[in-house]
Amino acid sequence: MIETTGTANVALLELRGVTAQYGKIRVLHGVDLVVPRGEVVALLGPNGAGKTTTLLVATGQHPATSGCVHVAGRHINGAKPDAIARLGLCTIPEGRGVFRNLTVRENLVMASYRGVSANEIIEKAVARFPRLGERIGQIAGTMSGGEQQMLAMARGLATDPGLLIIDELSMGLAPLIVAELYEIVAGIAREGVSILVVEQFARTVLGVADHAVIMQHGRAVAAGTPAELEAELSAAYLGASI
Ligand SMILES: Nc1ncnc2c1ncn2[C@@H]1O[C@H](COP(=O)(O)OP(=O)(O)O)[C@@H](O)[C@H]1O
Numbered sequence: 001m002i003e004t005t006g007t008a009n010v011a012l013l014e015l016r017g018v019t020a021q022y023g024k025i026r027v028l029h030g031v032d033l034v035v036p037r038g039e040v041v042a043l044l045g046p047n048g049a050g051k052t053t054t055l056l057v058a059t060g061q062h063p064a065t066s067g068c069v070h071v072a073g074r075h076i077n078g079a080k081p082d083a084i085a086r087l088g089l090c091t092i093p094e095g096r097g098v099f100r101n102l103t104v105r106e107n108l109v110m111a112s113y114r115g116v117s118a119n120e121i122i123e124k125a126v127a128r129f130p131r132l133g134e135r136i137g138q139i140a141g142t143m144s145g146g147e148q149q150m151l152a153m154a155r156g157l158a159t160d161p162g163l164l165i166i167d168e169l170s171m172g173l174a175p176l177i178v179a180e181l182y183e184i185v186a187g188i189a190r191e192g193v194s195i196l197v198v199e200q201f202a203r204t205v206l207g208v209a210d211h212a213v214i215m216q217h218g219r220a221v222a223a224g225t226p227a228e229l230e231a232e233l234s235a236a237y238l239g240a241s242i
């Protein structure tokens with residue numbers, strides 16, 4: 001599968017046996033993760049499991065010590081984040097990465113890039129997230145967490161990514177807002193964008209995920225459909241309510 005570059009079926013993102021460390025401390029011990037084209041994959045696991053580090057390695061923001069990272073069939077170990085982004089990956093970091101002291105409009109304008117005008121980006125964002133249209137002149141940091149996540153997603157989608165990566169989408173948000181955001185995620189996926197979403201607490205994401213991977217202690221310990229993973233999820237969270 002890795003070698004068949006250029007085919008429509010090649011996975012958008014594929015990690016094989018990825019290890020990574022901070023200083024001398026190894027935190028990823030051989031992670032396997034595949035995001036097939038057009039699918040929503042949930043990467044789940046408790047705090048400290050290595051989820052964010054996995055995303056950082058996948059997007060070229062942290063080096064792999066060993067193993068392979070493939071994006072759209074290309075081996076990208078050691079490539080720079082902007083080169084990887086040009087292959088169609090877009091990441092919304094933990095904490096959303098919006099410019100809190102800029103307005104919604106300014107945040108969207110900053111997402112404009114070669115060939116796409118700021119107006120086009122604002123129009124697309126407002127069509128997808130009408131709430132952002134109502135708040136276009138508002139300082140982003142004064143919006144609710146859910147609205148800031150919408151802004152982050154609108155910014156990410158402005159670059160027309162093939163794969164949208166979201167770290168802890170639901171962090172700090174009320175369940176009703178999380179459900180609303182996941183409906184939006186499902187809609188984005190139906191448009192053909194692949195999605196890799198990291199969550200600590202799993203329930204809502206399982207409703208829209210095609211596949212899920214559970215990480216613990218720097219390893220992917222289980223992978224399958226949400227239904228297949230029910231039992232493992234309970235074990236991974238030691239019976240915590242998810
Ligand atoms: N910048 C860093 N420097 C040193 N250790 C880190 C750093 N970031 C994360 N870690 C450690 O790496 C492990 C995995 O962290 P992380 O990938 O953030 O997990 P998760 O996103 O699943 O909570 C944890 O033990 C964490 O303490």
Ligand SMILES: [Mg+2]
Pocket residue numbers: 051052053094167
């Ligand atoms: Mg994290």
